[in-house]
Amino acid sequence: MRQAYHEELNEVAKELVRMAELVGTAIEQATTALLDVNLTLAETVIAGDEKVDIAQRVLDQRAQNLLARQQPVATDLRILITSLRIAADLERMGDLARHIAKLARLRYPSSAIPESVREVVKEMGQVASRMASHMATVLSTRNVTSALELEKEDDQMDRLHQTLFHEMLDGAWHEGVECAVDVALCSRYYERFADHAVSVADRVVFLVTGERSREYTKSGH
């Protein structure tokens, strides 16, 4: 019985990694769709988000069944509750990738992103993809040191987000209002995507140590 139970717990953990990988692919493809004005790829991301949603529902059901049948305490309970929360973050990250793809589709065959900020948006996309991949590794290894490093990548994302806003608001913006609104929302989607990746990493730290990242680093680790 305990054997089967731990196998089920393992399944939950694996499912989280798989969701993280789906979300990583989604943000990578959404960025390409956006920058290369690729409608097919945009459609792929939009339709593909359902997979993430379904994965979350399956994982939720599994975790709740385990909670009901096995009545775990202490560490196992923490793992299950935290897994439910991680799944919610991942589901939201899928939504944000879909939002970016939808923006690409909305402006097709034009580009939602003007040449003047293309490089910054490209970099945001790269940081987002790197964070998604880093997050998947953290979910798989549960390495606390590695989890804490995601914060630094998020700082990079925040700087890019600010750069973009400065470029738009410094008075030398010639791309018009529609474009500014698109870029602003897009930038916000990437920034939120990164926030959720940090949140997932933070939850892994909690899952392993019983403390949140901030408490954990404060307590001198």
Place this chain on the structure above:
Amino acid sequence: MRQAYHEELNEVAKELVRMAELVGTAIEQATTALLDVNLTLAETVIAGDEKVDIAQRVLDQRAQNLLARQQPVATDLRILITSLRIAADLERMGDLARHIAKLARLRYPSSAIPESVREVVKEMGQVASRMASHMATVLSTRNVTSALELEKEDDQMDRLHQTLFHEMLDGAWHEGVECAVDVALCSRYYERFADHAVSVADRVVFLVTGERSREYTKSGH
């Protein structure tokens, strides 16, 4: 023992209502701060968000203690897991009210919202406040019919969100890029606030019936 347990469950339910009320006050004050260019009120909302965050942490701890000590099954388990999720929605709604207040503070002593879209933003604020109050009632009464009605208010919010975007993008916008970006983000915050309110209502339906809103209405209720 069971008596104490049900009292604790009641406490969790009450705490959710209290959080919903805090969030309702926050969005109302944030809207006033934004439209009346009221810095003091903006600061109040920004500082006050901590109360919502603390309430969430307290509620989380309480729910997790109950899960660990009482090992509830079936309905009680569903109530606790769902309460954790509702608390996460409410915490996020507090963040969104804070974002709106921060925008008011950022542009002070100017207004972030130009006269030309003031009425639409005002209406968004009113719908958001109404939804927050409706949501608090639903949390308190657990009335499924009333919960399902939040969807309609959300449709209204979506229409206002679209109206605002049309006004900005119809070519007759004379307020400049910075202003358009502010209005776009602000509109997005209200729209997300409303989405979370619907999510809370949906979770109450699940809590009571064991089905999500969509399944519940589909099954002919």
